Amino acid sequence: xxxxxxxxxxxxxxxxxxxxxxxxxxxxxxxxxxxxxxxxxxxxxxxxxxxxxxxxxxxxxxxxxxxxxxxxxxxxxxxxxxxxxxxxxxxxxxxxxxxxxxxxxxxxxxxxxxxxxxxxxxxxxxxxxxxxxxxxxxxxxxxxxxxxxxxxxxxxxxxxxxxxxxxxxxxxxxxxxxx
Numbered sequence: 001x002x003x004x005x006x007x008x009x010x011x012x013x014x015x016x017x018x019x020x021x022x023x024x025x026x027x028x029x030x031x032x033x034x035x036x037x038x039x040x041x042x043x044x045x046x047x048x049x050x051x052x053x054x055x056x057x058x059x060x061x062x063x064x065x066x067x068x069x070x071x072x073x074x075x076x077x078x079x080x081x082x083x084x085x086x087x088x089x090x091x092x093x094x095x096x097x098x099x100x101x102x103x104x105x106x107x108x109x110x111x112x113x114x115x116x117x118x119x120x121x122x123x124x125x126x127x128x129x130x131x132x133x134x135x136x137x138x139x140x141x142x143x144x145x146x147x148x149x150x151x152x153x154x155x156x157x158x159x160x161x162x163x164x165x166x167x168x169x170x171x172x173x174x175x176x177x178x179x
Contacts (some may be wrong), residue, residue, distance in 0.1 A: 048086065
């Protein structure tokens with residue numbers, strides 16, 4: 001795990017998660033950290049705050065696409081695991097979540113058809129966090145994060161099995177073992 005921030009109780013807790021930030025704001029942070037860290041796998045769950053702020057919902061697919069293109073271009077050979085947004089307690093926000101999730105799904109299908117190394121995971125599913133797994137109606141609590149981790153794990157395994165995951169040239173950790 002790499003990133004400019006640390007959160008969580010696990011030993012390796014570096015990440016680039018920015019609570020309260022929109023897609024465009026996270027993209028700006030990514031442009032600072034990715035050239036320095038050059039990850040080989042990106043797990044991307046971004047857009048919930050766009051929904052909360054009702055910020056340019058109709059362009060969310062294009063904005064996340066621009067972020068992903070930056071990731072692939074800057075950290076060549078990398079794999080993106082993109083997820084849908086989590087459910088939201090507020091009905092108006094939830095309707096925006098569903099719109100963005102559909103845009104992300106469509107965009108991920110296009111990127112995959114173009115040969116991009118992308119895995120799409122559904123966090124807004126029976127396996128994902130439920131409303132009761134949200135700390136504030138939008139962001140996950142520990143149970144929600146655990147459910148997200150299992151979905152990310154499945155996406156990483158799928159990427160490994162598809163041959164997408166490349167070892168980073170500076171990687172010094174254990175080998176990936178997929179079961």
